[in-house]
Every structure is written in structure tokens, then in C-alpha cells.
Amino acid sequence: RHDSPNAGHPESFVAGALHVRLGGPTRYPDRLSEKAWLGEGYPDPGTRDIRSTVSLLKASAWISLTIVLCILFCNFSISWGIHHALAPLTLPSPRGRGLG
DSSP: OOOEEEEEHHHHHHHHHHOEEESEEEESSSSSOOEESSSSSSSSOOOOHHHHHHHHHHHHHHHHHHHHHHHHHHHHHHHHHHHHHHSSSOOSSSTTTTOO
16 A cells, blocks of 8 residues: 555556556655555666656646547537527518518
8 A cells, every 4th residue: 555545546557557666665854754666576767767657648648638628529519419409490580571
């Protein structure tokens, strides 16, 4: 179990995706915290792994943006279609026309 439940999920995802070891003992100004290792058995990350992490985050952001835009487009298309399908036909008003 990781001390930080919110950070544990993304850290473990990156550790598994890049096959690196993250976490472990963390030094704070006032103490040393013994945190769990994520990706235990893998090597420590290097410079190349940092670049890979940035690429992974960019790809995740683009995928998320695409999914959100598709959901918004579908919702708009459905609501627009329902609105126009239920709208009554508008016929020209007979007022204003002269008879005869």
C-alpha cells in the first residue's frame, strides 16, 4: 500500500508502462519516509525514461481530449436531432395576404 493513495495510481501506471522502479524511501526536510516501491524488480529510471514519461503523458492527454470532444459532439448531435425532429412544421401564416 502506498502512503499517497492519489499519487500511487499514476505512479504505478508509469512504473509498469515504462518498466522502471518508482517510489521507495523518500527524504523530506524533517524525516525519511519509507514508502512502498512501485515496479519492484525493475531498474531505477534514467533520463530516457523521463522523456518517455512526457511522451506517455502527452499521448494520454490527446486521447482524453479526443474522447471528451467525441462525447460532446455526440451529445450535441443527439440533442440537435431531437430538437429538430420534435419541432412542429412551420407553415406560412395566412395573415398579411390580401384576399382576392
